[in-house]
Amino acid sequence: MRIGIFLCACRGVISNVIDVSELGRKFNTVEDIVFTKTYDAMCAGEERDDIIAEAKKNNLDGVVLAGCSPKKFESMSNISTFLKDIEGAGINPSKLGYANLKEQIALPYRSEVKNANSIADLEIEVALRKIKSTCNVTFQEKIPDRSVIVIGSGPAGSSAALKLANQGFKVTVVEKKAAIGGPQLRHSKAFPKHDFSQCILTPLFVEVALHPNINVMTQAEVIDVSGRVGNYNVMIKQTPRYIDQKSCTACGACIKACPVSMENEYDHGLTTRKVIYMPFGEAFPRNYLIDPKKIDYCRNECKKPCINACPNGAIDLTEVSKDIEIETGGVIVAMGASLYKPTEFGYENTPDVLTLAEYGRILAPDGIYGGKILRPSDKKPPETIGFVGCVGSKDPEKHAYCSRYCCMALATAVQETHEKLPDSKIYVFYRDFYPVGKNGEQYIQSIIQMDKVETIRAIPVRRETSEGMILDAMVDGESLAVPLDMLVLATAIVPNDQTENMRTTLDIDIDEDGFFRELNPMTANVNTTDEGMFICGSCSGPKTISESINEGAAAAASVAMVLWQDSLKHEIFVSMVDEDLCGGCGTCVKTCMFHASSMNKEKNVSQIDIMRCKGCGNCVTACPSGARDLLLYPNNYFKEAIETFSTYDPAGPKILALLCSGSSYECADQAGLSGLKYPANVVSIRVPCAGRVNVQHVLYAFEKGFDGVLIGDCHHGNCHFIVGNTDMERRISLFREVLRSRRIDDDRLRIESMSPNDGKKYANVVQKFVDDLIKMEA
């Protein structure tokens, strides 16, 4: 090979600790290395151009970037063309190696200069081994399909759909409910305009509904996705309405005939409706439907008067759900969030304690009492109403984050209540006021200044007396008892209850709070790790309407930027099967989460669907025949990397850290970036996923003299490849028997789940591991 090593001093950050020039000189004499060069700062524009130029001039076929963490280069990919340019210079992506001199060596080991230099040397050696042991990545070029699927039709999804449709993209909106628009339509007035939600939003939804480039599918859910950016195959399951949409004229005759009532979810179950129904007044599609939850009853038990009542013969109870396959270039997820169901304040068993969302159905002009504020238990106007903020939010035991909409929505509801009941007394209990968006501060101030409104900074407790409910609170050391006729709780926004389900279908990561995770919360907040999938609105965290609409627009722009390209080049880094070794045991078929492995029955060997394989390596680890290998992280690489690092000889214990690329590796980077130090007794190897941790390699590390092995994975439920961390944990739990049989202390093998931004955890984990190993030797 002809390899070039480019080293970065990082303006002294690296070179104050590691002698990069010396490393350059040393590797210059190593076999296959034709070129080394050191820069003061490699990421600057000129230097980057210089790297590309040198790669071309020296006819390189392999490059090692020794400087920043690979995670940094990779996360730049959506804002910078650097990696693509290197590829353009003739370097196959599998021949681009990284030596993370900064985040995981120079920064944390800055007071152990000698050790830092030894590890840096080995780190480069390991990077070289990696590019030598990988096969070339192959490419596939395809013309992108200029169409997009938008999942969810709330403000975010509708905004995205419209902006794409207006540019000429064909858009399919997949909405789970029977009508588009999302839950905001049910509320009354919305901040910051203080206008009715329906008045503000209906025009947007009508536009979506009628746009010639938009196909709206209601009662529909995405159940499978395969393929890559530009060319996905999406399977959608659509539940029927049991009423033919074309012949239904929405005359409503069926409703009168239907003898059965059920809970009306549009009013949060505060009212009832017929089994055959229109979701709400301004619903689109403007067609009736039969609630699928009751279809068995309709078919088998009911006398079906609706069928005769319908003058157009539109009702067909025999309709069945359909699986519809759609080819599309990009996917935008805008499936919103759910709301916390309170257990506090006797909510579950008192009709006069409502959530803010339910109260919205009292306030709204089309509300359950015709827009009048009445107390549900006796239908009288309340004389005292309490509001409590942050129910379920900003509470470490429930949801530690702020739900962002509640203070403002609460202020909106208070103001509207005051408009409708000017003589009633209003008490507002709050933890903090957090004004959001335009006029936020004035909005909050205006309710604070109302004389019928008393704002109390306290978390109250409800007490029931013969007179009714009382809220007790401590304010400035004094106890306060507030009798109330009615109580409204501003409950937390929580992740959509479908998130987990969709995560496995779409393979989009979720964050610590359970929302979809953006690629970068600052520079790429609608992007995901999949170049063709975007997230927007409250499915990635609590948002306001305007933020959701903006994110919808950002997602539309981002997907358009990708799909306008003439052709898209896919790197196929997948797993591979050696047919001479595969005996068709089926382990890989069962192990793959993404249905990418199957059996070729004729040959009795397994095969890989490259349109589905995500390159996680779980099957490679699982294959007991060594018949599978992973293109970018082959078995041999791990063996050689362990061998290489095993020559490191610090005083005291020596730990090998196998860190998953999704979380732990970045967590270790963050430890360095946060200025934390930990003893230079650990060397790290990045694995694409914890599922790629092969227990053979762990045992090999012990054989090669490591005193401890640390496996870093994602927190439960956060694995980028869904099952990698749990499969690894299962393997390790069995593997511990092997360790015990060799009398290797159980405690020398540790698994730690980390999140990417929790640098402190990595530093603490390493420090403790080193301390414990020293104690064990003593």
Place this chain on the structure above:
Amino acid sequence: MTDAENTKKTDTLTTCMQSCSGCQISILDLHEEILDVLNLINLKYAPVIMDVKVIPKVTVALVAGAVANSDNEEKLKEIRKKSDILIALGSCAAFGGIAGMRNLNTLDETLTRGYVKTESTVDGKIPRGKDIPRLLENVKPLNKVVKVDFIIPGCPPTSASIKNTIVSLLSGQELKPSQKNLCNDCPREQKDLLVPKREFITDMVYAPCELETIDPEKCFLEQGVICMGPATLEGCGSRCMKANMPCRGCMGPSPNAMEQGCEIINALSSIIPAGAIMFQDDIVGTGYRYTMASSIYPHISKAKSKKVSMGE
């Protein structure tokens, strides 16, 4: 046979180190086919069937058994010097075999267990003396002591594989043993394992004796019986499965695997609940039954340990 006929044949020896002699019986199990072999070789040394004191110079040496004591080590080195081609015959020779399991104990523990603590022993003593070969701390497969040219794995190797190896070797044909795992050859039918869907193929793990009936046509794993087939090289003719017993792995690991014990863990963990495996199966005993001595880590740790959880 005349001397003239014998000179055309290849001088061969066969002997065993620490072994049960099963491998050599397997040669005899060729029955009349043994004549095909004897037409090709001139057996100069074979302590199981003939009394020759000095190890002769030969072309082919078929050595069974593992290296377990100082005598084994010495003899093996001598055989290596005196032979052109050295074949490890059977799993003990190739991987250390069953006896390799003693590597999980210290030598002292092994001797004490064997000579002192046996349930039926009274006042037992560990035999020592300069005429008694010294047991090695760890059992080793032949290739950890000398260079091995070929292996014929199996416990014991099938008679057919012994014959095929010798015949093709001596008639100059290329030896191309299969490299696939045993499921390739196994006649049992797999169903659930071939459905690309994440779910365990069984919730429970059973010992074969626990089941009233074992479906003779269905994959063992799918019936909840741990089978080493996936982590084992094919070539035995699936003889255990045909006798309605799961594979125990005597053919050793696939050539691309680092070892067998870890590979079965890698594989089973995502298809059978780990808890059920741990509850029912001694995964170390199962995974390393024949290959402990050639494991990645073929001995116990010398590092200080907080707690010792194995051994007596």
